[in-house]
Amino acid sequence: MARTPVTLSSTHPEKPVAETPFQAASQEARAPQTPTVGEVLDDLAKVAVLKVQDYAKLSFRAVTNLATGPRYVQDTLQQMDDIGVGSLPIVLLSGFFIGAVMVLQTGTQFERFGQASLTGDIVSLALIRELGPTITGLLVAGRCSSGIASELGSMLVTEQVDAMRAMGTDPSRKLVTPRVLATLITLPLLTTISVFVGLIGGMVASVFSLRINATTFWERAIKIVEFSDIMQGFSKTLVFAFILATVGCYQGLNVRGGTQGVGRATTQAVVVSSVLIIVSDTFLTKLTLWLAEKFF
Amino acid sequence: MEPATNSLTSTLVEPGQPAIEFKDVRLGFEEREILRGVSFSAQERETVILLGETGTGKTLLLKLAAGLLHPDSGSIRVLGKDISAMSEMELLEVRRQIGFVFQEGALFDSLTVGENVAYRLQEDKINEEEITPRVDEVLRFVELGHTGEMLPSELSGGMRRRVSIARALVTHPPIVLYDSPTAGLDPITSRTIISLILRLRDTYGVTALLATHRLQDGFGMANFRFDPQSKKVLRDGAVATPMRATTHFLVLREGEIYFEGPPDKLMNSRDPYLRRFLI
Numbered sequence: 148m149a150r151t152p153v154t155l156s157s158t159h160p161e162k163p164v165a166e167t168p169f170q171a172a173s174q175e176a177r178a179p180q181t182p183t184v185g186e187v188l189d190d191l192a193k194v195a196v197l198k199v200q201d202y203a204k205l206s207f208r209a210v211t212n213l214a215t216g217p218r219y220v221q222d223t224l225q226q227m228d229d230i231g232v233g234s235l236p237i238v239l240l241s242g243f244f245i246g247a248v249m250v251l252q253t254g255t256q257f258e259r260f261g262q263a264s265l266t267g268d269i270v271s272l273a274l275i276r277e278l279g280p281t282i283t284g285l286l287v288a289g290r291c292s293s294g295i296a297s298e299l300g301s302m303l304v305t306e307q308v309d310a311m312r313a314m315g316t317d318p319s320r321k322l323v324t325p326r327v328l329a330t331l332i333t334l335p336l337l338t339t340i341s342v343f344v345g346l347i348g349g350m351v352a353s354v355f356s357l358r359i360n361a362t363t364f365w366e367r368a369i370k371i372v373e374f375s376d377i378m379q380g381f382s383k384t385l386v387f388a389f390i391l392a393t394v395g396c397y398q399g400l401n402v403r404g405g406t407q408g409v410g411r412a413t414t415q416a417v418v419v420s421s422v423l424i425i426v427s428d429t430f431l432t433k434l435t436l437w438l439a440e441k442f443f
Numbered sequence: 444m445e446p447a448t449n450s451l452t453s454t455l456v457e458p459g460q461p462a463i464e465f466k467d468v469r470l471g472f473e474e475r476e477i478l479r480g481v482s483f484s485a486q487e488r489e490t491v492i493l494l495g496e497t498g499t500g501k502t503l504l505l506k507l508a509a510g511l512l513h514p515d516s517g518s519i520r521v522l523g524k525d526i527s528a529m530s531e532m533e534l535l536e537v538r539r540q541i542g543f544v545f546q547e548g549a550l551f552d553s554l555t556v557g558e559n560v561a562y563r564l565q566e567d568k569i570n571e572e573e574i575t576p577r578v579d580e581v582l583r584f585v586e587l588g589h590t591g592e593m594l595p596s597e598l599s600g601g602m603r604r605r606v607s608i609a610r611a612l613v614t615h616p617p618i619v620l621y622d623s624p625t626a627g628l629d630p631i632t633s634r635t636i637i638s639l640i641l642r643l644r645d646t647y648g649v650t651a652l653l654a655t656h657r658l659q660d661g662f663g664m665a666n667f668r669f670d671p672q673s674k675k676v677l678r679d680g681a682v683a684t685p686m687r688a689t690t691h692f693l694v695l696r697e698g699e700i701y702f703e704g705p706p707d708k709l710m711n712s713r714d715p716y717l718r719r720f721l722i
Contacts (some may be wrong), residue, residue: 217566273559306549307551310545310551312535313543314543314562429520
């Protein structure tokens with residue numbers, strides 16, 4: 148291909164050029180333009196809609212990636228270890244004490260009516276339907292959503308995500324899907340363990356504080372539970388898992404502003420996922436109660 | 444190390460067609476246009492040196508060439524394919540033909556040097572028995588044969604760049620894009636990196652875009668050759684190469700191409716702006 152040996156741009160001939168390398172060429176002064184309130188609100192609305200759109204696209208891709216290869220089984224197992232096994236100590240510890248405190252709070256109220264034996268029923272239902280999934284979801288969101296956001300954010304600002312793309316790897320397959328899948332698998336397991344430990348905590352508290360027989364507490368706690376209660380708790384954990392993993396990934400992969408941005412994204416991940424978990428819990432409770440009434 | 448499919452004798456594009464071609468490419472962020480109608484081409488086995496001050500869009504040009512960014516308008520052809528309108532999935536395939544050396548290396552910090560270099564081969568599901576010798580070979584090529592088990596954080600800046608080059612060339616891509624490979628390095632290490640890039644060019648005949656703000660890098664590429672026989676870097680003319688690799692310069696200024704031409708024309712230019720690079 149023939150190439151002109153030397154080409155000087157025709158757009159620059161009259162532009163002033165600095166005499167020395169240290170003398171910066173001046174920029175043309177621009178008249179400052181102050182946006183109106185309407186324009187600012189318009190921009191904010193557009194940004195918000197775009198963020199929701201990007202989050203929806205990321206979440207959709209995370210799920211559809213499961214249908215086709217390549218699949219990163221090793222990465223998923225590693226994430227299950229990080230998210231699931233790594234969260235076990237805090238889930239065990241908090242689960243035990245939440246069960247115990249539930250007994251202490253409710254037991255004293257039931258004692259006033261001479262119905263202390265009902266404590267097992269109420270603690271069991273509260274843990275399985277509500278407290279187990281929500282508290283575990285919030286704990287894992289605090290630990291893992293932030294961890295995912297900071298890890299992916301750091302990778303983004305150090306161009307590791309671009310390097311991955313440059314080497315022909317789809318970051319949504321390699322980074323997002325394994326984390327979402329690992330959380331979807333491990334959070335229900337963690338919740339189950341948390342509920343079980345919570346019931347043990349409740350049993351210990353009822354024996355020592357309310358002087359209720361351990362067998363009575365355990366029998367009542369098990370007998371009151373129906374299939375619909377377990378389904379209610381289980382369906383919530385799946386939604387919470389999806390929220391905390393996708394929010395963490397979204398915040399991490401949308402970091403702006405270097406290391407400071409990583410810190411912001413980490414905080415945002417915890418705040419947004421926690422709020423979404425609590426808000427969605429309300430609607431899920433209503434939905435699952437309606438479904439339980441209709442079908443179970 | 445044996446040259447693979449993209450050796451000096453093979454051709455991946457039609458004769459006469461450029462390996463990389465930009466046509467009136469524009470790109471802006473938040474109402475600020477960074478690239479304003481950039482057009483240039485790189486023939487097969489040619490090295491194009493992208494010179495320019497910080498913020499003139501050198502890195503953006505490289506990212507556009509790798510399909511990591513989409514232009515607002517204009518077309519980009521890489522190995523005969525128009526990548527400007529390709530989807531991310533289609534681009535993943537094109538990028539397998541391109542090696543990208545990032546400014547800071549962009550090595551995966553949780554993986555060892557060996558795992559970093561092996562990454563692309565593992566993605567291609569190549570047998571472990573085949574991966575190990577290829578990784579060792581390419582690490583030896585960049586003279587870092589002993590670092591396979593080390594983490595990137597244990598290496599110096601220059602060593603990290605060399606690992607990044609090793610990672611980019613492990614699959615023998617016909618195109619390699621270098622983003623300021625000598626930025627922030629001392630002159631001796633910079634020379635080592637340029638020698639390595641010369642060896643890569645003259646051993647494998649890769650087409651390259653090299654973004655830099657150091658004129659010495661460009662003249663180093665233009666005036667020296669790697670002699671595969673003596674395994675030495677020699678001044679141009681002292682080596683009889685079967686197919687001469689050419690080098691030309693592009694100087695970017697405020698998002699436009701200010702100068703395009705061979706090294707001697709740049710050297711002899713009396714333009715005050717270009718003279719600033721020569722001081």
